[in-house]
Amino acid sequence: MSVQVAARWVVLDIEGTLTATSQVHVVLYDYARPRLGSWIREHGDDPVVVEAVEQVKAEAGLGADADTDAVVAVLHSWMDADRKATPLKTLQGLIWSQGYARGELTTDYFADVVPALRDWRSRGARLAVFSSGSVAAQVASFSHTTSGDLRELFAGHFDTVNAGPKKQRASYEAIAGQLGAQPGQTVFFSDVPAELDGAAAAGWQAVGLARAGEPFADADFGSHPVVSSFDEVELEVVA
Known part of the structure; x- marks a missing residue:
């Protein structure tokens, strides 16, 4: 009809x-997951990344001195729960943008x-x-x-x-x-x-x-x- x-x-x-949901939950999530830690470490002077990390710490109740591994653990847990958290989406978006630009994602x-x-x-x-x-x-x-x-x-x-x-x-x-x-x-x-x-x-x-x-x-x-x-x-x- x-x-x-x-x-x-x-x-x-x-x-x-x-x-398809799998385009996000499988293709894109699997691409971003192993790259979150290195992206945060390599872009520590990017104001967008800095703000996203601070938001993760605040939302997750982490201390201000929490290291990158602790932040990544939170991000991975949010991905597992398919939580639509803004800082997660921000970081994923940066990683995916690079993946598309390199021709690694379609x-x-x-x-x-x-x-x-x-x-x-x-x-x-x-x-x-x-x-x-x-x-x-x-x-x-x-x-x-x-x-x-x-x-x-x-x-x-x-x-x-x-x-x-x-x-x-x-x-x-x-x-x-x-x-x-x-x-x-x-x-x-x-x-x-x-x-x-x-x-x-x-x-x-x-x-x-x-x-x-x-x-x-x-x-x-x-x-x-x-x-x-x-x-x-x-x-x-x-x-």
């Missing part, structure tokens, strides 16, 4: 929506994704991303894909730093404000029902992705319309 959407702005989640999307995004963009829709992964990681992931460099498709990137938590109404209000988008002419696609709730509370349209084999394939999406792929979405682009 298809879902009809009339929108000017299309905002997209990534994990479980554009890419993003693979569900088969329906890139054709749909290119079609929507060609018809005048504006595309943006809202992911728990850092903006730097998002941009890097779209730069090296099995379908080429897709960065030009997107007009905005948002994460938990420049927008806020993905399940809160205020985050979607902030995104709409930054994009200059009308809430009623904006649609959010995600595989997580609680994120759709947040978008809908802000006046957005919200559509669930229940992809076979993904963690939320059998989730209760409540009143939100649900599709199993973008092939089932009929988008009318609003001028």
Whole structure:
């Protein structure tokens, strides 16, 4: 069954929506995990890294003099728990950006994704991303894909730093404000029902992705319309 959407702005989640969860939990996590310690040690004069390390210590209750090994142990535990902690996402994003730039990482999307995004963009829709992964990681992931460099498709990137938590109404209000988008002419696609709730509370349209084999394939999406792929979405682009 298809879902009809009339929108000017299309905002997209990534994990479980554009890419398989394994792209993050296996490919990207496995790449970052052994590199966290060396990255922190080798970039000790980078203000972004320094701030991220301080945030880890504060959130984990570590002392100010805790060494890098202690910080890395916390980061690994957060990865094991799939915790969306901002300092973890910041450090992962830096490492992944380098991996993509070196050609050591490539993003693979569900088969329906890139054709749909290119079609929507060609018809005048504006595309943006809202992911728990850092903006730097998002941009890097779209730069090296099995379908080429897709960065030009997107007009905005948002994460938990420049927008806020993905399940809160205020985050979607902030995104709409930054994009200059009308809430009623904006649609959010995600595989997580609680994120759709947040978008809908802000006046957005919200559509669930229940992809076979993904963690939320059998989730209760409540009143939100649900599709199993973008092939089932009929988008009318609003001028």
